[in-house]
Amino acid sequence: MDATIKLLKELTEDHGVPGYEAPVRAVLRKRLKPLGKSFEDRLGNLVCEKQGSAESPRVMLAGHMDEIGFIVKRITKEGFLFLTFIEGIMTTP
Numbered sequence: 603m604d605a606t607i608k609l610l611k612e613l614t615e616d617h618g619v620p621g622y623e624a625p626v627r628a629v630l631r632k633r634l635k636p637l638g639k640s641f642e643d644r645l646g647n648l649v650c651e652k653q654g655s656a657e658s659p660r661v662m663l664a665g666h667m668d669e670i671g672f673i674v675k676r677i678t679k680e681g682f683l684f685l686t687f688i689e690g691i692m693t694t695p
Contacts, residue, residue: 612629621668623646626668627642638652638653670687671687673687
């Protein structure tokens, strides 16, 4: 299996709703270990620093570990689901 596909599969199969990103963080920590020094801050952000040989330019890559999560609030007798969001970018009206 291609390395990129393997990584994407690993990341998407781990659960990571807002506030519970630990499984995704563990995958990233394992994958970043060979690249440089990494640490987790008090908010749960994972930071990895890779020292380069030049003074500049410096590059920062940032991304989200969490995914949009839903909770089923109600199921109608017709089978319709009423959902509410768990944090993330979407809000309920």
